[in-house]
Amino acid sequence: MRKHLRPTVADxxxxxxxxxxxxxxxxxxxxxxxxxxAGVDLLSVPPGLLTPAFRDxxxxxxxxxxxxxxxxVTTVDYLRGAFAALRAGGDAVYCAASLQTVRxxxxxxxxxxxxxxxxxxxxxWTGGFRAVGKSVTSAVEIWRQTKALEAAGAFAAEIEVVPxxxxxxxxxxxSMLMLSMGAGAGCxxxxxxxxxxxGANRGHYPRHAKVYRNFAAEYDRLQQERIAxxxxxxxxxxxxxxPAKPHHVAIDAAELKAFLDHLDTxxxxx
Numbered sequence: 446m447r448k449h450l451r452p453t454v455a456d457x458x459x460x461x462x463x464x465x466x467x468x469x470x471x472x473x474x475x476x477x478x479x480x481x482x483a484g485v486d487l488l489s490v491p492p493g494l495l496t497p498a499f500r501d502x503x504x505x506x507x508x509x510x511x512x513x514x515x516x517x518v519t520t521v522d523y524l525r526g527a528f529a530a531l532r533a534g535g536d537a538v539y540c541a542a543s544l545q546t547v548r549x550x551x552x553x554x555x556x557x558x559x560x561x562x563x564x565x566x567x568x569x570w571t572g573g574f575r576a577v578g579k580s581v582t583s584a585v586e587i588w589r590q591t592k593a594l595e596a597a598g599a600f601a602a603e604i605e606v607v608p609x610x611x612x613x614x615x616x617x618x619x620s621m622l623m624l625s626m627g628a629g630a631g632c633x634x635x636x637x638x639x640x641x642x643x644g645a646n647r648g649h650y651p652r653h654a655k656v657y658r659n660f661a662a663e664y665d666r667l668q669q670e671r672i673a674x675x676x677x678x679x680x681x682x683x684x685x686x687x688p689a690k691p692h693h694v695a696i697d698a699a700e701l702k703a704f705l706d707h708l709d710t711x712x713x714x715x
Contacts (some may be wrong), residue, residue: 450504450505451504451505451506451507451536452486452507452536453536454536454537454556454600457507457600457601457622458600458620458622460633461620461622461633462617462633465630465633465634465635466486466487466622466633466634466635467484467485467486467487467634467635468485468486468487468488468489468624468634468635468636468637469485469487469488469489469636469637469638469639469642470488470489470490470636470637470638470639470640471488471489471490471494471639472490472491472494472639472640473494474494474498474499474502475502476639477490477494477499477502477503477506478502478503480503480506480639481502481503481504481505481506485506486506486507486634487506487507487508487509487624487634487636488503488506488507488508488509489508489509489511489539489636490508490509490510490511490535491510491511492510492511492512492526492529492530492533492535494510495508495510495530495533495534495535496533496534497534499534500534507536507537508534508535508536508537509535509536509537509538509539509558510530510533510535510538510539511538511539512526512527512530512538512539512540512542513566514541514542514566514567515566517542520542520543520545520546520549523540523542523546523549523550524549524550524553524555526538527540527550527555527557528553528555531555536556537555537556537557537558537600537601538550538555538556538557538558539558539560539603540557540558540559541559541560541564541566541567544593544594544597547559547594547597547598547599548597548598550598551597551598551599552598556600556601557598557599557600557601558599558600558601558602558603558622558624559594559597559599559601559602559603560602560603560604560605561587561590561591561594561602561603561604561605561607562577562578562587562603562604562605562606562607562612562628563575563576563577563605563606563607564605565605571583575606576606576607576608576627577606577607578607578608578611578612579608584607584608584611587604587607587611587615588615588618591604591615591619591621591623592619594621595619595620595621599621600621600622601621601622601623601624602619602621602622602623602624603624603626603636604616604623604624604625604626604628604632605626605627605628606626606627606628606651606652606653607627607628607629608628608629609628609629609630609631610629610631611628612625612628612629612631612632613629613630613631613632614631616631616632616633617631622634624636626653627651627652627653628653637653637654637655638654641654641655641656642654642655642656642657642658643656643657643658643660644656644657644658644659644660644661644662645660645661645664646661647661
């Protein structure tokens with residue numbers, strides 16, 4: 446039985462093929478805490494969220510801080526970012542950089558999650574934001590990329606917007622943990638963005654997203670309440686009804702008289 450607080454890479458790999466894991470992209474401590482309390486297994490997080498407060502909010506979730514492509518350039522940049530993220534409470538790092546960079550991080554014992562299929566930062570090479578793997582040529586290329594990541598030492602890979610049959614066949618033939626974002630149920634984890642799950646996204650919802658709540662409408666309602674409250678505050682100040690007596694700090698009458706007498710004395714001497 447696992448005795449440590451949250452799963453290790455070895456724990457996750459031992460679960461491959463046994464059950465579907467759950468994964469969310471979270472952006473705030475409130476979302477991280479909600480994911481923890483809901484029993485979500487894996488979290489993708491911006492590195493800046495990794496503070497001591499994060500582990501108070503989500504002590505048992507395995508966290509992938511993302512080393513965003515373009516924010517880091519050289520392999521040394523990625524190494525420094527990865528070590529900083531792990532020291533701050535991350536368990537592994539997401540990296541869409543070159544195989545050379547993945548291999549170098551693995552040489553240092555850093556657990557790396559790569560990315561195959563639709564890779565948003567490199568989507569121009571596959572025709573933009575569209576599904577990939579729908580032809581033999583495209584599917585074989587995803588398989589090649591998966592095996593190359595595996596050979597470079599990545600322990601996991603996000604596989605995005607790929608036909609489920611293709612993704613499932615690939616997942617069954619690699620030792621890596623395959624994280625499905627719109628790639629069917631044949632992988633090892635199901636990955637969604639919290640803003641889509643919560644209905645907080647005001648733009649386009651991808652085909653694979655499932656919306657469970659309507660936070661956008663709630664945010665609109667709260668904004669109207671903010672405007673109303675601020676308007677009432679302005680009106681109260683204008684009319685003189687704020688501040689009222691309960692909002693004032695009281696002073697003993699004798700102390701006030703002594704203070705005013707002092708001011709009068711000072712004014713007379715001026």
